[in-house]
Amino acid sequence: MRAEPRLEDIHARVLAWYDANARDLPWRRPGTSPWAVLVSEVMLQQTPVVRVEPAWTAWMERWPAPADLAAAPPADVLRAWDRLGYPRRALRLQECARAVVAHHGGEVPETEEELLDLPGVGAYTAAAVAAFAHGRRAVVLDTNVRRVLGRAIEGRALPPPALGRAERERAAGYLPAGTAESVRWNVGVMELGALVCTARSPRCTACPLLGRCAWVAAGRPDDEHAHRRRTQGWHGTDRQVRGRIMAHLRRLPDGLAAGREELLAAGADGADPAALPDPAQPARALASLVADGLVAAEPDASGFRLP
DNA sequence: AACGCGGGGGA
DNA sequence: TCCCCAGCGTT
Known part of the structure; x- marks a missing residue:
C-alpha cells in the first residue's frame, strides 16, 4: 500500500513546526x-x-x-x-x-x-x-505523543489511562519510514505536546495540525475517561511523609546519623507522630524507605542515614 | 490491569 | 485547590 498523502502532510507540518519552535534544551545539543x-x-x-x-x-x-x-x-x-x-x-x-x-x-x-x-x-x-542518543528508528510513546495522536487522529480529549497494544501499533503506523525523519518526528510530536497540545488549555490556534485535528473537527469533546482518572492525593499520604524523612536526611551533615524519634517527627512535619490521624504512619514510611534502600539503618536501628 | 511512588507550579 | 508532569517496577 502506498503512503497516504495525508500522513506525509502531517509529518511535514510537525517537522516544520519543530524546526521553527524547538526549545534549546541542553541534552539536545550536538555532542551530548x-x-x-x-x-x-x-x-x-x-x-x-x-x-x-x-x-x-x-x-x-x-x-x-x-x-x-x-x-x-x-x-x-x-x-x-x-x-x-x-x-x-x-x-x-x-x-x-x-x-x-x-x-x-x-x-x-x-x-x-x-x-x-x-x-x-x-x-x-x-x-x-x-x-x-543513537539516532535509531523507534516508537517513542510518552504522555505528550499519546495526547497529540489521541487528539489529532482519534479525536479524544486525552488518551485512555492504560497504554495498550492497539494504541502502540497505531503510533507505529504514524512513524515515518526514514530513520532520520523518524527521530525528528518523535522529538517534534513530543515538543508539540509539551508546548501547544497541552493537557489543559491547549493552544490550538498555534497548532500546525489545526486543520487536520480530529478532536477539533469533532468540536473538542470532553474526556470520556475523566471519571476513571482518580488523582493520587498528596496531603497526608505515605509519600508525603517519606518525602519529609528524605528531605531531613539530605540536610544532615555527612557522617551524621539521625535518631529514630527525630526522623519520625520529621516525617510528621515536626509534630508528635502520636497526634496524627494515623500514628503509625511515620514508622511505616521509615520502614518502607529502609526496605527500598533509600535509608540505611544502624545495626541497632537507633540511627539512620542515607545509604 | 492496578497500584505506589515526590514534588512543585500553573490554571 | 486541583491537576499534570519525556514512567517504572511490582503485584
Missing part, C-alpha cells in the same frame, strides 16, 4: 553523549523539564560518564537528586550506570532490547534513548 541523554530521560520521568534542566547540568558536570556515577557513594547521589522526586529513580540510575560499566564496556547499548534490561529503563526510555 548517549549516557547524558539517558540521564536526562530518567530525570524526566514524571519531572517537568524546567526542574530537570539545572539538575541535569550540575549532575553531568559532576559525573560525566557511567563509571563516574557508578563509583559515587549512594548518599551523594541521593543528595544530588535533591527534590526531583521519586528518589528511587536516583538509585536505579546508579544501578544502571553500574550495569553499563559491567555489561556494556561503559557504553550505553543501542538496541531497545538491551536498553530495556537496564535498571530504571522501561519502554518509553528505551525507545527515547535508542532514538535520541
